[in-house]
Amino acid sequence: xxxxxKTHQVPxxxxxxxxxxxxxxxxxxxxxxxxxxxxxxGEVLGVVGESGSGKSVTGLAAMGLIDPPGxxxxxxxxxxxxxxxxxxxxxxxxxxxxxxxxxxxxxxSTLNPVLRIDTQIMEAITAHEKISPAAARVRAIEALRAxxxxxxxxxxxxxxxxxSGGMRQRVAIAIALLHRPAxxxxxxxxxxxxxxxxxxILGEVQKLAAExxxxxxxxxxxxxxxxxxxxRIAVMYAGRIVESGTVAEVLTAPRHHYTAGLIAxxxxxxxxxxxxxxxxxxxxxxxxxxxxxxxxxxxxxxxxICSAELPPILHDPSGRFxxxxxxxxxx
Amino acid sequence: xxxxxxxxxxxxxxxxxxxxxLVFFAVFALGxxxxxxxxxxxxxxxxxxxxxxxxxxxxxxxxxATFIGNALHGDLGASFVYGKSALAVIGERLxxxxxxxxxxxxxxxxxxxxxxxxxxxxxxxxxxxxxxxTSIFGFSLPNFWIGLMLILFFAVYLGWLPAGGRGPTTNVxxxxxxxxxxxxxxxxxxxxxxxxxxxxxxxxRLCEAxxxxxxxxxxxxxxRAKGLSRFRIIRLHLLKNMMIPVVTILGMEFxxxxxFTVVIETVFAxxxxxxxxxxxxxxxxxxxxxxxxxxxxxxxxxxxLIVDFLYVALDPRVRLSGPNE
Amino acid sequence: xxxxxxxxxxxxxxxxxxxxxxxxxxxxxxxxxxxxIGLAVxxxxxxIALLAPLIAPQNPYDLMQLDIMDNMLPPGSALxxxxxxxxxxxxxxxxxxxxxxxxxxxxxxxxxxxxxIASVIGALIGVLSAYIGGRFDxxxxxxxDLQLSFPSILIxxxxxxxxxxGLDKVVLSLVFVxxxxxxxxxxxxxxxxxxxxxxxxxxxxxxxxWRILVRHMLPNxxxxxxxxxxxxxxxxxxxxxxxxxxxxxxxxxxPSLGMLIATGYSFLLSGNYWISTYPGxxxxxxxxxINLVGDRLRAVLNPRFTH
Numbered sequence: 001x002x003x004x005x006k007t008h009q010v011p012x013x014x015x016x017x018x019x020x021x022x023x024x025x026x027x028x029x030x031x032x033x034x035x036x037x038x039x040x041x042g043e044v045l046g047v048v049g050e051s052g053s054g055k056s057v058t059g060l061a062a063m064g065l066i067d068p069p070g071x072x073x074x075x076x077x078x079x080x081x082x083x084x085x086x087x088x089x090x091x092x093x094x095x096x097x098x099x100x101x102x103x104x105x106x107x108x109s110t111l112n113p114v115l116r117i118d119t120q121i122m123e124a125i126t127a128h129e130k131i132s133p134a135a136a137r138v139r140a141i142e143a144l145r146a147x148x149x150x151x152x153x154x155x156x157x158x159x160x161x162x163x164s165g166g167m168r169q170r171v172a173i174a175i176a177l178l179h180r181p182a183x184x185x186x187x188x189x190x191x192x193x194x195x196x197x198x199x200x201i202l203g204e205v206q207k208l209a210a211e212x213x214x215x216x217x218x219x220x221x222x223x224x225x226x227x228x229x230x231x232r233i234a235v236m237y238a239g240r241i242v243e244s245g246t247v248a249e250v251l252t253a254p255r256h257h258y259t260a261g262l263i264a265x266x267x268x269x270x271x272x273x274x275x276x277x278x279x280x281x282x283x284x285x286x287x288x289x290x291x292x293x294x295x296x297x298x299x300x301x302x303x304x305i306c307s308a309e310l311p312p313i314l315h316d317p318s319g320r321f322x323x324x325x326x327x328x329x330x331x
Numbered sequence: 332x333x334x335x336x337x338x339x340x341x342x343x344x345x346x347x348x349x350x351x352x353l354v355f356f357a358v359f360a361l362g363x364x365x366x367x368x369x370x371x372x373x374x375x376x377x378x379x380x381x382x383x384x385x386x387x388x389x390x391x392x393x394x395x396a397t398f399i400g401n402a403l404h405g406d407l408g409a410s411f412v413y414g415k416s417a418l419a420v421i422g423e424r425l426x427x428x429x430x431x432x433x434x435x436x437x438x439x440x441x442x443x444x445x446x447x448x449x450x451x452x453x454x455x456x457x458x459x460x461x462x463x464x465t466s467i468f469g470f471s472l473p474n475f476w477i478g479l480m481l482i483l484f485f486a487v488y489l490g491w492l493p494a495g496g497r498g499p500t501t502n503v504x505x506x507x508x509x510x511x512x513x514x515x516x517x518x519x520x521x522x523x524x525x526x527x528x529x530x531x532x533x534x535x536r537l538c539e540a541x542x543x544x545x546x547x548x549x550x551x552x553x554x555r556a557k558g559l560s561r562f563r564i565i566r567l568h569l570l571k572n573m574m575i576p577v578v579t580i581l582g583m584e585f586x587x588x589x590x591f592t593v594v595i596e597t598v599f600a601x602x603x604x605x606x607x608x609x610x611x612x613x614x615x616x617x618x619x620x621x622x623x624x625x626x627x628x629x630x631x632x633x634x635x636l637i638v639d640f641l642y643v644a645l646d647p648r649v650r651l652s653g654p655n656e
Numbered sequence: 657x658x659x660x661x662x663x664x665x666x667x668x669x670x671x672x673x674x675x676x677x678x679x680x681x682x683x684x685x686x687x688x689x690x691x692x693i694g695l696a697v698x699x700x701x702x703x704i705a706l707l708a709p710l711i712a713p714q715n716p717y718d719l720m721q722l723d724i725m726d727n728m729l730p731p732g733s734a735l736x737x738x739x740x741x742x743x744x745x746x747x748x749x750x751x752x753x754x755x756x757x758x759x760x761x762x763x764x765x766x767x768x769x770x771x772x773i774a775s776v777i778g779a780l781i782g783v784l785s786a787y788i789g790g791r792f793d794x795x796x797x798x799x800x801d802l803q804l805s806f807p808s809i810l811i812x813x814x815x816x817x818x819x820x821x822g823l824d825k826v827v828l829s830l831v832f833v834x835x836x837x838x839x840x841x842x843x844x845x846x847x848x849x850x851x852x853x854x855x856x857x858x859x860x861x862x863x864x865x866w867r868i869l870v871r872h873m874l875p876n877x878x879x880x881x882x883x884x885x886x887x888x889x890x891x892x893x894x895x896x897x898x899x900x901x902x903x904x905x906x907x908x909x910x911p912s913l914g915m916l917i918a919t920g921y922s923f924l925l926s927g928n929y930w931i932s933t934y935p936g937x938x939x940x941x942x943x944x945x946i947n948l949v950g951d952r953l954r955a956v957l958n959p960r961f962t963h
Binding site for chain 3: 346354464467468470475476480482483486494583586590594597608609612613635
């Protein structure tokens with residue numbers, strides 16, 4: 001693998017106008033529509049959205065893991081400046097796990113239950129490097145130690161079910177970071193874990209990614225997770241990014257009404273005693289998307305134009321991005 | 332683990348005893364073998380002598396107690412037809428049947444697993460649909476008729492293969508086996524394929540369902556995210572998970588396969604213990620029928636134990652926590 | 657997507673939806689081309705079997721209509737009386753087409769009768785087992801397990817050896833080897849139903865026990881029972897033909913398809929293929945068409961299988 005010159009101009013991962021459609025009985029369903037974002041080396045991007053907003057599909061599309069009946073119907077994915085959306089499965093396989101890696105939500109089912117841990121780590125090493133089994137073993141032990149698994153030598157021979165959920169997720173993270181990838185996509189890896197473990201793992205991933213210069217794309221439905229972790233945030237709703245910007249900008253001064261609703265519905269110490277705000281209604285069905293701005297049926301500021309036309313993209317000179325007819329005024 | 336083993340063995344003994352009781356009374360109802368043994372012009376005295384010689388004059392409970400007592404010593408009586416131990420008669424035919432059934436089992440795995448995986452990976456492709464539709468035929472077709480049609484085509488019409496019988500045998504560890512000669516294979520291939528057909532379809536369906544379920548699992552997605560080759564994912568991650576139900580079902584079905592050799596051996600005039608059973612039923616050779624049923628029961632019980640162990644060996648979740656619960 | 661389903665304390669049994677549901681299921685059934693073809697073939701074959709005495713070219717078991725000079729004629733030959741034997745004749749000079757039509761009557765009759773009887777017995781045992789529970793349930797299920805662990809061909813073979821030949825005896829042994837399937841199937845779905853709210857409600861209303869069983873639990877076990885029974889008819893027919901092939905099934909005077917195939921076996925090696933082949937094809941058509949319908953029924957009646 002040729003290591004590309006890393007400069008500030010070349011993002012680790014950049015996605016431009018990406019669309020993914022799924023063929024279903026009821027016709028073509030667009031899971032993500034015209035999604036664009038980028039993440040620079042060492043940077044952390046939080047992708048926030050409810051389930052069904054297309055955030056997981058975005059991650060899978062970047063990995064080239066969209067299977068039929070789904071397909072990438074448009075747009076570009078560039079990994080370290082190189083277009084990877086149509087490079088073919090074989091070339092993509094060489095990049096997966098080495099330059100771009102991913103960890104998933106459910107630690108219980110992320111590891112194969114009938115294979116030993118060493119098998120599952122070592123195969124990930126030998127898939128990308130010509131290396132002796134003994135050397136691969138040493139690497140595997142180092143990797144487990146790096147994610148804080150005690151006595152890794154003996155744990156190598158265990159099976160996944162002998163590990164707790166948190167430990168399994170650590171193993172998965174160790175595997176994902178084996179080859180110091182340029183990008184790590186984390187699809188809600190801490191959602192299924194206890195809160196204390198969550199915090200530990202969050203911290204560890206952040207640390208390891210920073211050490212390796214790995215760009216992190218953290219997918220979550222939980223705003224409070226990205227608040228402390230990410231540099232920038234992209235908020236997704238119904239397959240589109242509706243707002244993005246730096247954490248400070250987006251969280252303190254949300255301009256999209258959906259973002260504002262999300263922030264208001266996060267339980268917080270400052271508002272103890274007040275009823276938690278809710279966004280009325282529910283996420284639209286992808287097969288039956290509202291016209292115009294997909295958020296309009298739930299939006300407090302909707303007017304006629306909202307159901308008629310897709311809002312234009314508003315670009316801020318600072319890099320802030322917004323898709324709304326009636327943006328909230330900055331307070 | 333040991334407690335589990337003992338319990339399983341206890342269950343096995345119970346099954347064997349139940350079978351012994353059922354078999355004995357079923358066969359007792361078959362009719363008196365004296366009618367068949369005695370020559371047509373034999374008088375009462377001669378018939379009575381025959382009955383005494385085979386213990387048929389005693390009361391039913393006494394006969395049953397004798398039967399169980401002898402069975403525990405490995406004596407299931409002497410064949411009325413062959414004049415020697417019924418177990419020995421079965422024993423002579425056992426290798427032929429085992430050979431046939433094992434070969435059929437191998438065929439059904441070799442045919443069924445690849446086809447099932449292909450159909451599972453590409454459920455909407457033409458190949459996938461064709462495989463699944465064909466498997467319905469494999470399920471439905473009456474085995475004995477398929478055997479006949481294969482004989483008609485390969486033996487009568489093409490003349491490539493013999494219509495029946497068994498090839499020359501070689502003695503291996505005291506077993507007469509025919510798989511070591513070309514002629515032996517020529518005799519085995521049609522009956523084994525016929526016997527394998529149903530199980531192969533079963534394996535196809537199992538593997539298709541298994542593949543479709545397993546490839547949606549997150550660990551397969553994670554394996555792909557690691558950049559593993561398609562081949563490795565299928566060979567290791569998919570097959571190893573799928574083998575658990577396949578081995579379990581095939582193990583249970585191996586017993587049915589041995590039972591079904593009764594039909595296949597009759598069709599192909601193959602001298603195994605299945606054909607022997609049909610002959611013995613027709614000749615009212617009661618001890619051989621009893622011996623056959625007891626031997627197959629023992630085989631079933633042993634197979635079930637082996638399957639249990641294999642299951643434990645294949646699934647680390649069961650192996651390490653123990654199947655006690 | 658994330659709609660909240662209203663929780664009603666008293667869900668009505670799903671069978672109450674009535675005829676429109678049935679109609680939709682029939683339409684779903686024939687929506688698959690395989691099942692539609694299977695159903696058409698099956699209906700045709702059943703009609704032929706029912707009407708055999710009216711439409712068969714001859715009555716193959718009326719000795720007056722047979723001419724031994726017509727024996728072993730290949731398909732398409734002219735008979736002594738001027739008619740054509742489209743599928744040839746057997747060693748007694750019987751027209752194979754007529755023999756097959758009559759044979760289908762026996763095969764279908766035995767298969768369907770055994771399934772009907774076995775499913776009623778099995779369903780009752782299964783529902784009782786689920787309803788009573790406890791030791792009774794454990795005992796019944798132990799017996800079911802024991803029986804199902806032995807191959808049905810072996811059990812039927814031993815039973816028929818004991819009983820002797822005869823249509824009634826074949827049906828009896830087929831019932832004996834099948835009841836356990838139904839008992840297990842019905843018990844499984846009855847257990848699911850038993851824990852549903854409407855059964856508890858019916859109990860609270862102090863309905864008589866038999867009423868709860870017959871009016872509420874049993875009807876909801878019907879869909880899986882239908883699926884199993886349909887496929888089981890094919891199994892029963894195959895099993896019967898195999899037993900008859902082995903010479904322990906139906907009597908010689910009422911040959912089923914299996915027995916016709918067995919008769920032809922001795923002539924097969926000399927190249928007179930038709931006596932075994934054509935009854936076999938009829939058998940395959942019956943069994944495959946039943947399985948095609950059964951496969952689709954499983955998908956239609958069980959929402960878990962629809963994709």
